[in-house]
Amino acid sequence: MVEVLVSFILISGIAMSGFRRVNLLNRGFALQSLSIALVCLVKGYTSGEYHYYILFLLTLITKVIIIPFIIDRSIKDTKKKRETELILSGNWSYILLGISVALCFVFLRDFSDYLFKVGCILIITGIILMMGRKKAVTQMIGLLTMENGIVLFEISMVKMGSIIEFGIVFEMLIMAMVMGVMVFRINKTFDTINTDYLSNLKE
């Protein structure tokens, strides 16, 4: 069961790396977070530890419902629906991510846990989304995808206390809100959410 969910996380990560429409990216992010929440639920059921259930509830509420709603609002406010000028084209993003997934699995072949490797892959997906795109909304989704990867690290590797899980989740929520406001402000100031124009602020 965990393996099917892990494959959904991996497929959503690979698919998200090349999407241009911000709506689709948002849906992919929600699907990915839902899969992560269900992984937490299954882990909690098999191990019987209560903090997995807390993480499941927090992930479900913040990342599946609230954060996609915030992103949706900022897309609607700014009316920028798709990425037009890419630094890294869709084809190359897919192929680059495929090669990096291969390298991840080669270098981490001593770890038997899939969640650790998939966490690494989500961080690489986030990096590709942040570096290869120009729109602020896409970069925000890239950062949130990296955070998803960190959550996967956390449930696979070390057993942290619930307080750190709370910390990660709320940090992410606040970050999404702040970035939503920032995107709105950038759009109001420059009439675009292309982050290249931010260098005009130097004067």
Add this chain to the structure above:
Amino acid sequence: MKYIIYFIQSLILLALTPLFIGIIKNFKATFRGYKGSSVFQPYFDLQKLFGKDRVISKSSSFITAIAPIISLSSSITVIFLIPVFFNAENSYYGNLFIIFFLLGIIKFLSSLLGLDSASTFGGMGSSRELFISMFAEPIMFILVAFLYLETKTFNIFSISLINSEGFKYNVAHTIAAIGFAVLLMVENARMPVDNPETHLELTMIHEAMILDISGRDLAYMEFAAYIKLTAFITIFINCFFPIGITYSLNLSSICIAFAIYILKVLGVLTVISIIESTMAKFRLFRIPELLSAAFSLSLVAIVINYF
């Protein structure tokens, strides 16, 4: 005895092929909210076309005369080389490479057919078809390599038998199945790549190549395309989700396996019709993006299977 059942199951699949196409058309009509044609309509279409004579353009060569019948015969050969719902071991035939190369003959001959009658639409369709298949063939061979690395055999009967034992839907298997599903849509000119319903539009690919033939030749080409879709769906089901396929000669277990097979095909047809009625067709130069996603998925599947 088992070879007789192989023969009979392939005959049943051949007889059911137009029905599957009718089911897709009916499902799509239902999703769009109108009452579609009967599910038996493709049988009547084929009957009408088979009753007509052939009309061949004066400027065409021998390719137009032979291409439709060779396409049909190679697609029928493929149907007789794959397991459907009964599968005991078979060491005489069933190599995946032979199956995919026989399906490649259809593509080769239909692109020649598009060029042959020297009309502008046909040449455009052929160039588009080859442009897409240039990206699709590597994915197909990577997926065949994945199946080999998973089961250590190229024989589709053995692959299906090994994959049907036990519950082995791990990460690599699921990802490779998604990659094959994309390949299925691309190879059969279904919706995100090509619209199978339109005629005389500048975007068509498969229909553009067979625009210049009519009558019995058109029936041969249409039936070959139908059989290609059915063969791809059957290969998809029997390589990736073969649970329920039977290897005993008992009549009741064969009936149960047939019912499970029909249910799985109906599931795949439902998914195809949902995708076709909800998605818009991609621009031609966006198609390589879809295919590079499928390439990335199949590469990842091989790597995960290996490590």
